[in-house]
Amino acid sequence: MATKQRKAGTEGTTVNFPGVTAEFHRPDHVIPTRDDLSGAAETVRGYLPSGQMLAFYGGLGALTAFSVIEWPVAAAIGAGVALAQRAGGTASE
Structure with missing residues (x-):
């Protein structure tokens, strides 16, 4: 067969x-x-944020995890920083 x-x-x-x-x-x-x-x-590696920004986002996530700030506020802060960096400026300037 x-x-x-x-x-x-x-x-x-x-x-x-x-x-x-x-x-x-x-x-x-x-x-x-x-x-x-x-x-x-x-x-x-080209798409990952720098070490400084990774620490910033990690801290933002930790603040959210420990309920220091609410998640919509953390999302707005993170999105605002990401948009500001794309516009040409950096968060450290």
Whole structure:
């Protein structure tokens, strides 16, 4: 019923049923190289905030977690700082 066959360098299995024939092939897997992984890491680092801003956002989150400020206020502060930085200024200036 099932037969193994070789087709264009890949191994597959063909199953013949009445009225239908199914072919199953092993998928091609691509293993990323070290250069691929380092390129992806550099891309992610480009989107992360600086260490100073990461500490600011962490502190803002801690204040919210300990109920010192409410979460809508913290979200408004965080969004305002992010928008101000995108506009060209930095929070430390």
